[in-house]
Amino acid sequence: MSTTQYGFYYDADRCIGCRACVFACKDRNNNEAGESLYWRRVTTVESGKVPNLRLSNQSLSCNHCAEPACVSVCVSKALSKRSEDGIVVVDESKCIGCKACGEACLYGVPQYGTDGKMQKCDLCLDNIKQGKKAECDAACTGDALYAGPLNELARTWAEKSPEMLAGPGHPSLLLPKSK
Amino acid sequence: MSDGNESILNLEQEVVRAVSDIKEFSACCPSLGLCTAICPLKVTVEDGRITHITNHPDYACCVQGHAQRSAVDDPNRLKYPMKRVGERGEGKFERISWDEAISLYAGKIQEIGGKYGNQDILFYSVRGTMGLARLAAKTRFVNVMGGMASIWGSLCISNKFLAAPMMYGTMNTESDLDTIKDSKLVIIWGYGFADSNRRVDFAGQGMRIMMDARERGARIVVIDPFFSQTAEKADEWIPIMPGTDGAMALAMANVIINRNLYDKDFVARHVSGFEEFKQHVQQYTPAWAAGITGVPEKVITDLAVEYATQQPSALFPGDGPSRSGRDPSQWVLACGALAAITGSVGKPGTNATAGFGFKKGIGIGDLGAAEKNKVSLQINECQVADAILFGKALQPDGKIAPASLRMLIVHGASVINQAGDSNKIVKALKKLDYIICAEQYMTPFARYADLLLPATTIFEGNDCGYYSQAGHVMVYSEKCIEPMYECRSDLDMWAAVAERMGVGAEFHSDWKDVDWIRETLKASADVPHLADVTLERLQQEKVIFVGPRPFIPFQEQVEEGKPFPTKSGKIELYSQQMKDKGLPPLPTYNDDFEHARHPLAGKYPLTICTPHSVAWLHSRSNNRWVNELYPVEVFINPADAAKRGIEAGDSVQIFNDRGVIERKANVSERVPAGVIAMHQGPWYKPGTDGVDRGGGVNTLTNDTIDSVGGAGTYNGVLVDVTKA
Numbered sequence: 095m096s097t098t099q100y101g102f103y104y105d106a107d108r109c110i111g112c113r114a115c116v117f118a119c120k121d122r123n124n125n126e127a128g129e130s131l132y133w134r135r136v137t138t139v140e141s142g143k144v145p146n147l148r149l150s151n152q153s154l155s156c157n158h159c160a161e162p163a164c165v166s167v168c169v170s171k172a173l174s175k176r177s178e179d180g181i182v183v184v185d186e187s188k189c190i191g192c193k194a195c196g197e198a199c200l201y202g203v204p205q206y207g208t209d210g211k212m213q214k215c216d217l218c219l220d221n222i223k224q225g226k227k228a229e230c231d232a233a234c235t236g237d238a239l240y241a242g243p244l245n246e247l248a249r250t251w252a253e254k255s256p257e258m259l260a261g262p263g264h265p266s267l268l269l270p271k272s273k
Numbered sequence: 274m275s276d277g278n279e280s281i282l283n284l285e286q287e288v289v290r291a292v293s294d295i296k297e298f299s300a301c302c303p304s305l306g307l308c309t310a311i312c313p314l315k316v317t318v319e320d321g322r323i324t325h326i327t328n329h330p331d332y333a334c335c336v337q338g339h340a341q342r343s344a345v346d347d348p349n350r351l352k353y354p355m356k357r358v359g360e361r362g363e364g365k366f367e368r369i370s371w372d373e374a375i376s377l378y379a380g381k382i383q384e385i386g387g388k389y390g391n392q393d394i395l396f397y398s399v400r401g402t403m404g405l406a407r408l409a410a411k412t413r414f415v416n417v418m419g420g421m422a423s424i425w426g427s428l429c430i431s432n433k434f435l436a437a438p439m440m441y442g443t444m445n446t447e448s449d450l451d452t453i454k455d456s457k458l459v460i461i462w463g464y465g466f467a468d469s470n471r472r473v474d475f476a477g478q479g480m481r482i483m484m485d486a487r488e489r490g491a492r493i494v495v496i497d498p499f500f501s502q503t504a505e506k507a508d509e510w511i512p513i514m515p516g517t518d519g520a521m522a523l524a525m526a527n528v529i530i531n532r533n534l535y536d537k538d539f540v541a542r543h544v545s546g547f548e549e550f551k552q553h554v555q556q557y558t559p560a561w562a563a564g565i566t567g568v569p570e571k572v573i574t575d576l577a578v579e580y581a582t583q584q585p586s587a588l589f590p591g592d593g594p595s596r597s598g599r600d601p602s603q604w605v606l607a608c609g610a611l612a613a614i615t616g617s618v619g620k621p622g623t624n625a626t627a628g629f630g631f632k633k634g635i636g637i638g639d640l641g642a643a644e645k646n647k648v649s650l651q652i653n654e655c656q657v658a659d660a661i662l663f664g665k666a667l668q669p670d671g672k673i674a675p676a677s678l679r680m681l682i683v684h685g686a687s688v689i690n691q692a693g694d695s696n697k698i699v700k701a702l703k704k705l706d707y708i709i710c711a712e713q714y715m716t717p718f719a720r721y722a723d724l725l726l727p728a729t730t731i732f733e734g735n736d737c738g739y740y741s742q743a744g745h746v747m748v749y750s751e752k753c754i755e756p757m758y759e760c761r762s763d764l765d766m767w768a769a770v771a772e773r774m775g776v777g778a779e780f781h782s783d784w785k786d787v788d789w790i791r792e793t794l795k796a797s798a799d800v801p802h803l804a805d806v807t808l809e810r811l812q813q814e815k816v817i818f819v820g821p822r823p824f825i826p827f828q829e830q831v832e833e834g835k836p837f838p839t840k841s842g843k844i845e846l847y848s849q850q851m852k853d854k855g856l857p858p859l860p861t862y863n864d865d866f867e868h869a870r871h872p873l874a875g876k877y878p879l880t881i882c883t884p885h886s887v888a889w890l891h892s893r894s895n896n897r898w899v900n901e902l903y904p905v906e907v908f909i910n911p912a913d914a915a916k917r918g919i920e921a922g923d924s925v926q927i928f929n930d931r932g933v934i935e936r937k938a939n940v941s942e943r944v945p946a947g948v949i950a951m952h953q954g955p956w957y958k959p960g961t962d963g964v965d966r967g968g969g970v971n972t973l974t975n976d977t978i979d980s981v982g983g984a985g986t987y988n989g990v991l992v993d994v995t996k997a
Contacts, residue, residue: 108484110467110477110480110502110505110506111467111502112336112467112502113336113887113888114328114333114336114476116336117336117339117340117902118327118328121325121326121327121339122327124342130901138502140941140943142942144942144945147510147942147943148505149502149505226330227330229327232327232328232330233328233333233334233339234333235334235335235476235480235481236477236481237481237484
């Protein structure tokens with residue numbers, strides 16, 4: 095098991111659905127095989143009627159699960175979970191494009207480029223190695239999204255009593271305690 | 274885990290390899306304050322090519338900043354000078370050399386100016402690239418050409434800034450948004466902080482300040498016909514019929530005065546014309562306003578009572594209503610009156626009315642003095658078509674001047690797309706003798722040019738953003754790459770034309786962009802907060818903060834008893850200045866526009882509202898990334914959709930006598946019944962059948978302007994919708 099698990103803290107109440115995170119991610123991670131792919135995606139869902147009308151925003155990329163289903167189904171061992179930080183990475187040179195990971199991931203994270211290979215968020219690993227923020231974190235205009243070691247994020251946002259998202263694979267996603 | 278580590282090893286080697294030939298630059302978002310934030314960007318260049326553009330690590334920028342790489346690399350960029358070969362507007366061009374292009378530019382000015390006089394040539398201002406480098410140069414160019422007709426008014430915000438001086442004696446009437454940390458109630462009236470970066474220095478700042486204030490306990494109320502992401506983060510959303518905001522504001526004043534909730538002490542000390550105003554607002558009852566605005570009487574009354582009693586409260590009149598209905602400057606003044614009678618002025622947690630912040634502006638001295646333009650004719654920016662078609666032009670002083678425009682020179686402005694009634698503008702353009710357009714992309718207007726000049730993006734030269742509406746920041750923009758293709762900057766084009774005309778020295782054609790920035794700053798040295806801002810400091814620090822923060826206007830007046838900068842020294846609810854202009858001296862509601870109670874509503878029963886999208890700065894953003902993620906939709910209420918058999922995702926046509934647009938329907942509660950909303954910005958693209966399938970919303974709007982501000986009033990025109 096990882097000693098330190100990296101992941102995200104995301105406060106949907108602060109998210110204004112602007113998609114700066116999506117574009118910042120796209121700018122760093124755009125590649126020829128994925129011209130129209132977005133590793134981070136934001137959905138805005140309208141619900142209710144006045145006066146209970148709501149827009150619910152959700153920003154989501156790979157959750158770097160504690161028990162990633164994608165890694166366990168990957169026959170070519172292209173997918174792995176790093177021991178030092180728990181980041182789930184893909185080695186495209188090994189990927190055979192079988193799309194089993196896409197079937198296994200319940201969060202719809204794996205995407206397939208025109209080369210047939212899987213691609214997804216690596217939590218801006220090279221940024222983190224240089225002591226910089228992940229692009230989505232640095233770009234967030236609403237102070238809603240942060241990336242980093244989960245224990246540090248939990249400490250920073252203690253006043254919001256964050257809880258891990260309870261979901262299959264134990265995603266590394268901290269959310270403020272729902273009101 | 275060995276496999277994972279191995280792959281990471283490869284990745285690390287890649288990173289090391291890449292780092293070795295990376296250069297990083299600090300730039301400014303090409304909005305340069307048009308939006309009106311000024312966000313610094315971090316630009317990565319590899320082998321002379323931009324590979325990444327993202328926000329400065331200390332400041333967020335919006336999606337438009339993040340999408341800039343897609344904008345710079347856009348296949349729609351103009352690459353070399355061209356002249357028209359087909360019919361005007363057909364889009365057929367032939368590549369020419371810069372030498373021929375400059376000959377044509379200079380030659381046509383000489384030909385048309387020589388034959389008819391320079392008043393027949395209109396130079397259309399440069400809002401698409403409004404950095405410091407071009408500020409003085411563009412007017413100086415016009416002056417050394419012997420003058421040309423120029424633009425007055427605006428497509429956008431002058432209705433806000435020119436109204437307040439009538440009552441408060443200054444344009445600097447708006448508090449920094451930061452002040453709402455001290456407010457109990459905050460009324461955000463038609464301000465899309467989530468979508469338009471208004472009133473702040475950097476993107477997202479408005480929403481962060483608003484959400485922080487709410488978390489600390491302030492109650493936030495948003496008044497807007499459209500349920501925006503700003504409204505989503507508020508405590509209450511009050512939907513209102515577009516263009517009727519003045520009726521609601523005046524009814525609120527009626528309630529506050531008649532319930533004796535006004536601040537008698539403040540009124541006695543700082544307000545003149547109260548008795549006249551009191552009598553005047555008796556006609557504006559909440560019941561009357563409810564019938565006009567669609568806002569229930571009780572909602573109007575409750576908000577008025579809350580605003581008067583929960584002090585300090587801040588009412589922020591925004592940009593949407595200031596471009597809606599008839600004479601929205603009256604609404605700006607009504608909001609100013611609300612602040613005055615409740616004493617919500619000059620104290621932390623309050624706001625007087627819409628206007629500038631503390632900013633005193635940048636002076637350009639003799640460098641580009643507009644007074645030196647030998648041609649006095651001015652054309653309202655919203656009414657270029659009328660001037661061409663009917664030979665008459667409304668002047669800033671209210672008089673009508675004859676106009677016989679034959680030639681149009683446009684640098685970085687989307688004339689067809691962003692002014693009201695696009696089809697009328699197209700009709701007018703066809704009448705002109707010659708059109709020159711310097712642009713970065715093949716815009717709807719560029720298609721109508723006779724001479725088309727490819728312009729550089731901000732990343733291909735040096736510039737400085739100085740015009741954030743909060744006014745506290747200047748951002749230097751470094752040259753990141755050489756000009757792409759055969760593109761040139763506007764400055765280089767003007768210098769070449771001036772040289773060709775033999776007035777190069779007079780124009781300063783040897784000056785580079787940095788020289789223009791340096792000299793313009795020198796000319797502004799008498800502006801106190803700019804005294805220590807120099808080119809060298811900008812180049813070194815990149816982001817410079819100026820002025821006191823938070824700026825709260827009229828603190829000296831309220832705390833120390835200094836006079837307001839009006840003739841009476843008080844806030845003038847009765848404005849002699851307005852009366853002298855032949856306008857209503859007291860804030861008045863004018864119902865003369867297209868609304869649900871207008872006879873035209875029998876034919877076109879729906880009112881459109883045209884909010885900003887977070888992804889579009891007016892027509893800027895037509896790039897692949899934005900187009901992929903921000904579909905062009907029309908929001909229509911389920912009741913209106915059901916009547917027309919429209920379901921979500923259907924293609925629908927929105928039409929009136931001015932034009933037809935085709936878009937996808939978003940059946941949504943985000944607009945009240947009777948109102949549809951379409952984000953403005955997407956590009957006008959009429960097919961052979963005349964239907965605009967690009968979705969430029971101004972195909973449907975009109976070209977009316979405000980009588981004080983001279984800016985367009987696009988929100989509040991009637992349309993109908995049908996399944997395509």
